[in-house]
Structures are given as structure tokens and as C-alpha cells.
Amino acid sequence: xxxxxxxxxxxxxxxxxxGEFLAGRVDxxxxxLTRVLLGGLVxxxxxxxxxxxxxxxxxxxxxGALQFGITYLCLYRSFAYLSxxxxxxxxxxxxxxxTLIDDAFYRRFTPMALVAAAIAxxxxxxxxxxxxxxxxxxxxxxxxxxxxTFAAGQVGYKHLMRHYAGVANPRHTFGYFFLGALLVALPSxxxxxxxxxxxxxxLQWGILAWLGLVASGLxxxxxxxxxCEVDAGTLAIMNNALxxxxxxxxxxxxxxxADLLRLVLGGSVILLSLWVNARFRPHRLQTA
Numbered sequence: 001x002x003x004x005x006x007x008x009x010x011x012x013x014x015x016x017x018x019g020e021f022l023a024g025r026v027d028x029x030x031x032x033l034t035r036v037l038l039g040g041l042v043x044x045x046x047x048x049x050x051x052x053x054x055x056x057x058x059x060x061x062x063x064g065a066l067q068f069g070i071t072y073l074c075l076y077r078s079f080a081y082l083s084x085x086x087x088x089x090x091x092x093x094x095x096x097x098x099t100l101i102d103d104a105f106y107r108r109f110t111p112m113a114l115v116a117a118a119i120a121x122x123x124x125x126x127x128x129x130x131x132x133x134x135x136x137x138x139x140x141x142x143x144x145x146x147x148x149t150f151a152a153g154q155v156g157y158k159h160l161m162r163h164y165a166g167v168a169n170p171r172h173t174f175g176y177f178f179l180g181a182l183l184v185a186l187p188s189x190x191x192x193x194x195x196x197x198x199x200x201x202x203l204q205w206g207i208l209a210w211l212g213l214v215a216s217g218l219x220x221x222x223x224x225x226x227x228c229e230v231d232a233g234t235l236a237i238m239n240n241a242l243x244x245x246x247x248x249x250x251x252x253x254x255x256x257x258a259d260l261l262r263l264v265l266g267g268s269v270i271l272l273s274l275w276v277n278a279r280f281r282p283h284r285l286q287t288a
Contacts, residue, residue, distance in 0.1 A: 003226030004238040007219050012245035014215050015084050016254060017207050023079035026204055027197040029189040031211075032072045036185045038212025039068075039220065040178030047175030052168055057176050059160040064180025067153020068220060072181075073188055074146035081139030088246050090143040092124035095236035097151035102232035105159050113233035116277035120236070123269030124243040126262055154235060157224045174221050233277035240270055 022031055078087055095117035103109055157177075161170065199205045227235050244267045 001226065001230055001234060001238065003222045003229065004235070005241075007223040007226065008238065008241045008245050010215060010219050011223075011242055012249045014211060015087060015242075015246045016250050017211065018076065019079055019084035019087065020254060021204060021207050023076070025197070026199050026208075027189075027194045028076035028079075029073065029185070029193040030198055031076055031208060032069075033182075033185040033189045033193075034208045035072065035212040035216045036068065036178055036181045038209065039216035040175065040182065042213060042217030043171070043175040043178060043221065046171050048168060048172040052173060053164060056160065056164045056167060056173060059156070059164075060173055060176035061180035061183070063153045063157045063160065063224075064177035064182075065184045066149040066156065066180075067224075068177065068181035068216070069184025071146045071150040071153065073184065074142045074149070078139045078142040078146070081135035081142070084250060085247070086136065086139065087143065088243050089125070090140050091147060092121050092240055092243060093144065094147040094151050094239040095120050097148045098155060098236040098239060099232060101148075101151050101155045102158075102235075105155060110232070112280040113231070113236065113277065116233045116273045116280075117236040119273035119276060120240040120270050123266045123273060124240045126266035126269060151239070154224065154227050154239075155232065158227050158232075158235070161228045170221075170225060174224075177220065177224075231277075234274070237270065237273050237277060240273075244270065 018031075075087070078090075082090070096114070099110070099114045099117045102113075199208060226238075230238070244263060247263060
């Protein structure tokens with residue numbers, strides 16, 4: 001779980017950076033495309049083209065298209081309708097998608113994993129439930145699509161690595177992840193991109209470089225590897241750890257108002273969900 005914790009801290013900055021410096025200023029399609037290209041630069045030099053099973057190649061392409069391509073196109077668009085706290089609020093449903101999609105892979109129903117994810121959702125809701133903007137429905141729907149595709153990508157990669165365990169070093173195949181994202185991000189930019197809203201300051205370019213090379217390139221690889229080391233219930237819960245982490249960043253750096261009591265209470269509920277999952281999960285839930 002250590003990798004998931006590291007990436008949670010890393011990604012905690014992304015919501016605020018996007019909301020404070022990019023949303024409404026830089027074309028969302030261009031921002032996503034830039035992140036895909038820069039993230040790909042990290043792993044494409046390591047990519048093996050020969051000796052990799054076609055199923056592993058296509059599966060990783062599909063995971064990238066879902067978890068990065070579609071997810072981030074929807075996420076960036078949601079900032080046009082929602083504030084940073086609202087975006088954080090509406091991501092709390094991701095654990096439920098993770099649990100349900102993992103159960104669908106195994107054709108089973110695991111009630112305790114779903115209960116733990118639901119407890120985590122309640123905890124995040126305690127932290128972030130407040131007044132909503134007029135456009136919250138559009139933003140909510142965009143984020144639910146983002147949540148579902150992000151969850152499907154995580155669970156899909158976990159099962160893909162289990163199926164092809166030992167076939168290839170993950171570093172040598174993760175470049176396909178970014179190629180899959182590119183298959184979504186590039187057409188979206190060519191069709192919907194706005195050339196008059198490209199980055200215009202060094203700060204905006206610098207933020208995109210950070211988000212692309214570090215948050216995307218390094219972050220997605222470490223997160224997906226971490227996902228392979230835990231059961232689905234823990235993975236579902238760690239998705240919600242971004243809520244308190246993101247709020248702490250918003251509070252400490254950008255001095256946003258936050259109810260510290262609700263933050264502590266909600267964080268405690270999320271920790272409770274981790275205990276419930278560890279205490280009651282079936283031993284048959286394996287990790288890759």
C-alpha cells in the first residue's frame with residue numbers, strides 16, 4: 001500500500017494546480033494531450049515492441065484509454081462547472097465503482113469490500129459536503145464518467161498483470177498505457193481543442209510539465225503497480241484518500257476555508273473503513 005500512499009500525496013496537488021492555474025485559462029483537451037505526451041516520454045524509451053503478447057499490448061492500450069484518456073478529458077471539463085472542493089466531493093464515488101467492477105471480473109459479490117468502500121464514501125462526504133453550484137449536475141455527470149473509467153482502468157490493469165504475471169517487466173510494457181491514452185486525447189484535441197487557449201505563461205507551462213512528467217508519467221505507473229499489491233477493497237478505499245489530502249493542500253497552500261472538525265471526523269471514518277476491510281475481507285481475495 002506504500003506506493004498508493006506516495007502517489008496520493010503526489011496527486012493531492014494536482015486538483016488545486018488544475019483548478020487554480022489551468023481551468024478556464026488553458027484548453028482542457030490541450031492540457032490532457034500534453035500530459036499524455038510528456039508522461040509517454042518517460043516510458044516510451046523503455047517500451048518493448050517484440051515478444052509481448054498481443055493481449056497484454058491491447059489490454060494495456062485499453063487501460064490507458066480508460067484510466068487516463070477518457071478520465072482526464074472528463075475531469076478537466078468538470079472544472080468548467082465545479083469548484084475544486086466540488087470536484088473532490090464528486091470523486092468520492094470512485095471506490096464503489098472499483099468494488100463493483102472487480103466483483104464483475106470475478107462474477108461474484110463481496111459485501112464487506114462494498115461496505116468498506118461505502119464507509120469511506122461516507123467519510124469523504126462528511127469532509128466535503130457543502131453548497132453546490134448551479135451547474136453541479138453537468139459537473140457531477142462528467143465526474144461520474146471519469147470515476148467509472150478511472151476505476152475500470154485500475155481494476156483492469158490489476159487483472160491484466162495477474163493474467164500475464166512474469167511475461168514481461170511492467171516498465172517495458174507501460175508505454176502502451178500512454179499510447180492508449182493518446183488514441184483518445186489526440187482526436188479530442190483535434191476536434192474540440194481551442195487554439196486561442198494554449199498556455200500563455202511560463203507558470204502554466206511549468207505546471208503542465210510537472211503534471212505530465214511527474215504526476216502522470218511517474219504517478220500512473222506507481223499507482224497501478226500499487227494497485228496490483230493490494231486487494232480490491234483497499235484499492236477502493238485508497239481512491240478516497242485523495243479527498244482529505246487534496247483538502248489539506250488547498251488549506252495549507254491556498255488558504256481555502258475548510259471545516260477542520262469535519263476534516264478530522266471524515267478522515268477518521270476513512271481510517272475506520274481501512275480497518276473494516278482489513279478485518280473482514282475474505283482471504284480468497286488475492287493480489288497480483
